[in-house]
Each structure stands twice: as C-alpha cells, then as structure tokens.
Amino acid sequence: MKVLVSEAIAEKGVETLLQAGATVDVKPNLTRQELLDAIGDYDALIVRSNTDVNEELYQKAIRLKVVGRAGNGVDNIDMEGATKRGIIVVNTPESNVVSAAELTIGLLLATCRNIPQLQKRLKEKVWDRAGLKGIELQGKTVGIVGLGRIGSLVATRLKSFGMNIIGYDPYISDTRFKHLGVEKKEKLEDLMKACDILTVHTPKTEETYGIIGKSQFKAAKKGLVVINCARAGIVNEDALVEALQNKTVARVGIDVPEGEPRAISPLLDFDNVVVTPHAGADTKEAQDNVGITIAQEVISALRGEMVPNAVNLPTLHTQDLEAVKAYLKLGETLGKLYYQLEKEAVEKVEILYRGEVAALETSVISLAILKGLFEPILKERVNYVNANVIAKSRGVGVTESKESAIDNYLTLITVKVVSKNKEFTISGTVFGKGELRIVEINGYEFDVNPSPYMLIAENIDKPGVIGQMGTLLGVGKVNIATMQLGRKIADQRAMMVLTIDSPVSKETLEFVGGIEGIIRAHYVKI
Numbered sequence: 001m002k003v004l005v006s007e008a009i010a011e012k013g014v015e016t017l018l019q020a021g022a023t024v025d026v027k028p029n030l031t032r033q034e035l036l037d038a039i040g041d042y043d044a045l046i047v048r049s050n051t052d053v054n055e056e057l058y059q060k061a062i063r064l065k066v067v068g069r070a071g072n073g074v075d076n077i078d079m080e081g082a083t084k085r086g087i088i089v090v091n092t093p094e095s096n097v098v099s100a101a102e103l104t105i106g107l108l109l110a111t112c113r114n115i116p117q118l119q120k121r122l123k124e125k126v127w128d129r130a131g132l133k134g135i136e137l138q139g140k141t142v143g144i145v146g147l148g149r150i151g152s153l154v155a156t157r158l159k160s161f162g163m164n165i166i167g168y169d170p171y172i173s174d175t176r177f178k179h180l181g182v183e184k185k186e187k188l189e190d191l192m193k194a195c196d197i198l199t200v201h202t203p204k205t206e207e208t209y210g211i212i213g214k215s216q217f218k219a220a221k222k223g224l225v226v227i228n229c230a231r232a233g234i235v236n237e238d239a240l241v242e243a244l245q246n247k248t249v250a251r252v253g254i255d256v257p258e259g260e261p262r263a264i265s266p267l268l269d270f271d272n273v274v275v276t277p278h279a280g281a282d283t284k285e286a287q288d289n290v291g292i293t294i295a296q297e298v299i300s301a302l303r304g305e306m307v308p309n310a311v312n313l314p315t316l317h318t319q320d321l322e323a324v325k326a327y328l329k330l331g332e333t334l335g336k337l338y339y340q341l342e343k344e345a346v347e348k349v350e351i352l353y354r355g356e357v358a359a360l361e362t363s364v365i366s367l368a369i370l371k372g373l374f375e376p377i378l379k380e381r382v383n384y385v386n387a388n389v390i391a392k393s394r395g396v397g398v399t400e401s402k403e404s405a406i407d408n409y410l411t412l413i414t415v416k417v418v419s420k421n422k423e424f425t426i427s428g429t430v431f432g433k434g435e436l437r438i439v440e441i442n443g444y445e446f447d448v449n450p451s452p453y454m455l456i457a458e459n460i461d462k463p464g465v466i467g468q469m470g471t472l473l474g475v476g477k478v479n480i481a482t483m484q485l486g487r488k489i490a491d492q493r494a495m496m497v498l499t500i501d502s503p504v505s506k507e508t509l510e511f512v513g514g515i516e517g518i519i520r521a522h523y524v525k526i
C-alpha cells in the first residue's frame with residue numbers, strides 16, 4: 001500500500017498509516033507537475049482543499065484506488081472521474097465541524113467588535129477606539145443559509161447570545177428546524193429581508209455557487225454583516241465588494257476569500273473586512289481527528305472494506321455499517337459463485353431481502369453482491385464504487401425487493417441471476433456473531449459455512465458417486481473439511497458442496513468430472 005500525502009496532515013494520521021503497514025510519502029511542497037509525475041506510483045492519495053483531483057491527475061494515476069480528503073469539503077475532487085474508474089473517495093465530514101463552527105462565531109465577534117482593527121492600532125502603540133464602535137449580537141437576527149452539520153452547530157451556539165435565528169435550507173425537514181429552534185424561511189429573499197447578520201454554511205455546488213449575489217444584497221437591510229466560513233464563491237465576491245462600497249454591507253468576516261491559496265481577493269483591501277486564510281479546520285483537535293480518521297478510512301478502503309464516509313457510495317453511518325458488515329461478506333460470497341458455476345452472460349440480477357436484513361440499508365449489500373458477481377471475470381477492476389456502473393455498462397438490470405416476513409430463517413438473501421437460457425438462484429443467511437451460511441443453490445438446500453476453497457458438483461443421486469469423489473480427491477492430496485449434500489429426490493439429482501483445505505489442480509478436477517454419475521464439477525474460490 002503506497003500512500004502519497006500531498007498536503008499537511010497531523011503526525012498522528014501518518015503514524016496510523018505506517019502502523020497499518022503502508023509506505024507513506026508526505027510531500028506537501030510538490031509542484032503540480034511534480035505531483036502529476038509522481039502519482040502513477042501510488043495506490044492512495046491524501047489531500048486537503050488545495051489539491052485539484054481532476055481528470056488531468058486521474059489520467060496519470062494508473063494505480064490509484066483511493067482518494068482520501070483529510071477534511072470535509074470535496075469540491076476540489078472530480079467525483080464522476082473517480083467513480084467511473086472505481087476510485088473510492090473518502091472524507092472526514094464530522095471531524096472538523098466543531099472547529100469550523102467555532103471559527104464562524106470567532107469571525108462574527110471579531111467583525112462585530114472590530115477586534116483585529118483595534119488590536120492593530122494598539123500594537124502600533126496607538127491607544128484609540130475612535131471610529132471603531134462595535135455592535136452587540138443580543139436581540140439581532142441571524143440568517144443561516146444551510147442548516148447541516150456546521151450551520152446547526154452555529155445556530156445552537158448563537159442562541160446563547162440571545163439572538164433570533166432564522167434559516168433557509170430547502171433540504172431540511174420542518175421537524176429539524178423545530179428541533180433546532182430555528183424559524184424556517186421558505187424563500188431566500190425573505191431571509192435576506194429579515195436578517196441583520198448573514199452566515200452561509202452550504203457546500204459549494206452548481207446550485208449554491210453565487211447563491212448570495214447582487215439581487216440578494218438588493219433585498220437586504222442596510223448595514224448587513226456577512227460571514228462566509230464555508231467556501232469561496234457561495235457569496236459572490238464582486239457583488240459583495242459592490243455591497244460594501246454602497247454600504248448595504250457594513251461588515252464582513254471571511255475565512256475563504258477567492259483565489260486561495262493566493263492572497264488576491266479584493267476583499268483584503270477593505271478595513272471593515274476581517275479575513276482568515278481558510279483556518280476553519282486548523283485546530284489541534286480537528287487536525288488530530290481528521291488525520292487519524294482519514295488514515296483509518298484510506299487503509300480500510302485499500303483493503304477492499306466498506307468505509308463509513310465513502311463519498312461516492314451510499315452514505316452509511318458507523319452504526320449502520322456495523323449492522324450490515326456480515327451481510328456485505330455474505331453478499332459478496334453469493335455473488336462470487338455465479339461465474340464460477342455458470343458461463344452464460346448475465347442479463348438481470350434480482351435480489352430479494354427477507355426478514356431482519358430487509359430492515360437494513362440494503363443498497364450497499366446489493367453493491368457487494370455485484371462486486372462479487374463481476375470479480376471472477378474482471379478481477380480487481382471491480383469494487384464497491386464502480387459495481388453499479390459496471391452492471392449498467394454491461395446491460396445488466398438490477399432489481400431489489402424486500403419482504404419483512406419469512407419462514408424457517410430470521411434473515412435471508414436470495415440472488416436470482418437471469419441469463420438468456422437459465423435462471424440461477426443462490427440464498428444465504430447470517431446468524432450468531434456474523435456466521436455466514438449458504439443455504440440454497442438452484443433449489444438444492446444446504447447449510448454450508450463458505451470457505452476459501454470449495455468444490456461444487458452436481459450428480460445423479462445414486463450409490464458410489466460420493467465414495468469415488470472422496471477417493472479421487474485423496475489421490476490429488478486434497479483434504480475434505482466438510483461435505484454437504486442437497487437432494488432433489490424426485491429428479492434423482494443431488495448437489496455436493498465440499499469445503500476443502502487447499503486448491504484443486506486441473507488434473508484432479510478432470511478426474512472428478514469423469515466420475516460416472518457426475519454431471520458437472522467446479523472448483524470454486526471465495
């Protein structure tokens with residue numbers, strides 16, 4: 001596992017990577033060209049907000065499997081390019097939100113009380129408060145645009161200042177607004193009209209880029225205070241400069257001026273603008289948190305495990321991931337058997353979740369099934385990220401259904417693989433502390449604990465077949481660990497599933513296939 005860290009992360013994060021056995025190169029001072037020249041050697045890249053992870057980089061990144069964003073915003077990462085290449089993108093969305101919310105409050109207080117301006121005079125040995133009268137927060141109305149993780153932390157903190165809190169976030173439920181004690185504004189314009197202080201906390205997307213612009217400032221109260229601790233461009237800088245010039249905006253606190261990491265924003269020239277160089281996440285606590293978390297996630301992703309904060313996968317919280325963990329393993333196992341037992345191209349995969357599993361977040365289990373399905377034919381080119389894209393590109397339709405009621409089992413997954421001439425089914429369950437069982441293949445019933453090496457054979461249900469199988473495997477020096485037999489008595493057919501301690505050679509498999517009564521025999525690797 002070779003990991004390139006292209007922007008500074010906490011030492012604890014680097015240690016976590018090394019302890020997991022990764023080779024780590026920390027190179028925060030590479031030029032863009034040096035980064036492009038180097039990236040081809042690495043399995044994972046860890047960045048913060050100043051590395052553009054885009055098509056130009058992906059084209060050189062021939063080994064890249066994981067991009068770790070040591071932080072929250074992923075607007076510097078081309079997600080589509082990553083997903084189509086099967087590159088998993090992970091971030092640490094929770095790890096620095098308290099620090100970002102605290103800097104928002106810091107900027108707000110600094111702006112409203114002119115703290116940097118007053119300090120500047122005093123450090124120049126001038127004791128003079130004239131012209132720098134502050135304003136109080138108590139009784140003022142703050143408008144929060146974006147009530148997600150940071151927006152809501154800001155809301156709860158500002159309440160203790162005795163402020164009225166109003167919010168605009170069309171993607172948050174009324175219940176959440178109520179729970180936070182924030183008055184909901186249906187229209188951004190209504191929020192702009194009502195607030196004395198505006199603070200933005202949305203991600204930077206096509207929709208939010210420039211969401212606060214000329215017409216929003218036109219609707220605003222004169223003397224507005226504007227805080228942006230989210231991303232440059234959410235508040236349009238040209239419009240903000242104009243609003244400062246015509247005094248619509250009286251004070252600005254900004255952590256993310258345009259042009260970073262270069263200090264080129266025109267806002268830097270205004271005395272009533274307080275600025276910090278994207279320092280929202282720069283606390284010891286946040287950086288330790290972020291560094292350790294991203295290191296753990298990158299390692300898990302490199303090991304092919306599902307990661308809670310994978311950005312280009314269905315969102316899973318750590319508890320949800322714990323709940324589905326065993327099912328991911330089961331799903332992958334069930335998927336893996338198809339192309340090792342059948343040769344017909346898949347047209348459709350129908351997945352049925354029954355019992356306890358039906359109540360879980362099954363979309364990731366379906367990804368695991370598809371990953372397993374394509375792995376025998378595509379090897380490491382398939383993973384959780386691109387499994388769906390691969391299914392689509394191969395014209396494989398995937399359906400998922402759920403039933404809460406079930407007989408005989410507490411929980412069961414059945415995968416039906418439909419090809420032009422056949423239907424193949426396989427079912428499995430989980431019990432105890434994550435014990436997996438394959439309980440059905442094509443209508444034959446078993447209770448098989450899957451193992452890395454297995455031999456699966458279909459045969460005529462008559463005396464002597466099993467005995468010869470044992471003898472021939474013995475000759476081939478293959479030790480049988482367990483053997484299960486599923487029967488269709490009316491058809492005089494049976495299926496044997498053997499777990500074995502070592503691989504089966506081609507020669508032994510041919511001998512086994514030649515036993516009278518064996519219809520087909522397959523060596524299967526899980």
Ligand SMILES: NC(=O)c1ccc[n+]([C@@H]2O[C@H](COP(=O)([O-])OP(=O)(O)OC[C@H]3O[C@@H](n4cnc5c(N)ncnc54)[C@H](O)[C@@H]3O)[C@@H](O)[C@H]2O)c1
Nearest residue numbers: 072073100146147148149150169171201202203230280281
């Ligand atoms: N300054 C820093 O150092 C720093 C640190 C961490 C995060 N951030 C940035 O802070 C911002 C917020 O982060 P977060 O973790 O709270 O994100 P989040 O995803 O938890 O919340 C974002 C909220 O914005 C809302 N939203 C999306 N589109 C909207 C729209 N058009 N109008 C109104 N609301 C909209 C979403 O519904 C969501 O509730 C991001 O831009 C992030 O990159 C900055």
Ligand SMILES: O=C(O)[C@H](O)COP(=O)(O)O
Nearest residue numbers: 048049070071072073281
């Ligand atoms: O999105 C984030 O996590 C913050 O903006 C911090 O960015 P940084 O890691 O570049 O400091």
